[in-house]
Amino acid sequence: xxxxxxxxxxxxxxxxxxxxxxxxxxxxxxxxxxxxxxxxxxxxxxxxxxxxxxxxxxxxxxxxxxxxxxxxxxxxxxxxxxxxxxxxxxxxxxxxxxxxxxxxxxxxxxxxxxxxxxxxxxxxxxxxxxxxxxxxxxxxxxxxxxxxxxxxxxxxxxxxxxxxxxxxxxxxxxxxxxxxxxxxxxxxxxxxxxxxxxxxxxxxxxxxxxxxxxxxxxxxxxxxxxxxxxxxxxxxxxxxxxxxxxxxxxxxxxxxxxxxxxxxxxxxxxxxxx
Numbered sequence: 001x002x003x004x005x006x007x008x009x010x011x012x013x014x015x016x017x018x019x020x021x022x023x024x025x026x027x028x029x030x031x032x033x034x035x036x037x038x039x040x041x042x043x044x045x046x047x048x049x050x051x052x053x054x055x056x057x058x059x060x061x062x063x064x065x066x067x068x069x070x071x072x073x074x075x076x077x078x079x080x081x082x083x084x085x086x087x088x089x090x091x092x093x094x095x096x097x098x099x100x101x102x103x104x105x106x107x108x109x110x111x112x113x114x115x116x117x118x119x120x121x122x123x124x125x126x127x128x129x130x131x132x133x134x135x136x137x138x139x140x141x142x143x144x145x146x147x148x149x150x151x152x153x154x155x156x157x158x159x160x161x162x163x164x165x166x167x168x169x170x171x172x173x174x175x176x177x178x179x180x181x182x183x184x185x186x187x188x189x190x191x192x193x194x195x196x197x198x199x200x201x202x203x204x205x206x207x208x209x210x211x212x213x214x215x216x217x218x219x220x221x222x223x224x225x226x227x228x229x230x231x232x233x234x235x236x237x238x239x240x241x242x243x244x245x246x247x248x249x250x251x252x253x254x255x256x257x258x259x260x261x262x263x264x265x266x267x268x269x270x271x272x273x274x
Contacts, residue, residue: 075111
């Protein structure tokens with residue numbers, strides 16, 4: 001298959017690491033994206049990724065499961081020096097871990113534009129911040145992927161940012177859902193803007209009911225995911241397709257035992273024809 005499949009641990013907040021890894025194999029996934037484990041969102045605080053890291057690496061190797069990336073909360077559109085230090089510290093901890101796990105991508109955020117700032121006035125600040133953390137990413141051999149999220153969903157803005165940053169370790173995670181659903185961007189517009197910078201993608205489908213977004217099984221919503229995947233495949237993207245089922249944030253969503261296998265099966269079906 002042209003793309004490797006992965007799922008975010010955001011989708012299974014009650015599973016321990018053994019169940020996550022075992023289930024990945026059973027459901028037909030090649031990788032997992034680490035975004036929290038059990039009660040902890042910051043995995044660098046957990047024994048599985050500190051004192052017991054050796055056991056974790058053996059577990060992954062025994063099952064043949066890769067870590068497609070680590071998704072973190074660090075954001076870089078920040079002004080306050082103390083806040084900047086905290087964001088850099090979080091990124092640094094996770095870059096070290098990613099390098100140890102042979103995970104090439106760490107997802108980051110631009111975040112919300114701070115009060116009193118505009119896109120134009122925050123731009124030179126976030127550019128400088130990203131260049132600085134990009135230099136550290138170079139040292140660790142990982143790529144930081146800024147997600148199409150928060151105030152950076154408009155992909156024309158994302159491409160402006162990437163051109164200004166101009167750093168090979170700063171790239172884009174294209175959440176296939178957000179630019180279409182939140183901004184009304186057509187897939188070909190988004191692709192044209194950011195495909196060149198895309199090193200990772202998040203996959204989720206939805207409908208809008210009573211003015212609210214409702215996440216649904218793949219193909220049961222109206223987000224043109226298949227069209228976007230086809231564009232990416234034809235354009236040469238060969239990274240992971242990562243299912244981001246937001247169960248941690250929305251407990252009422254279907255259980256991972258139902259959603260994650262369905263997403264894998266549907267993507268395999270679609271990708272087999274591309």
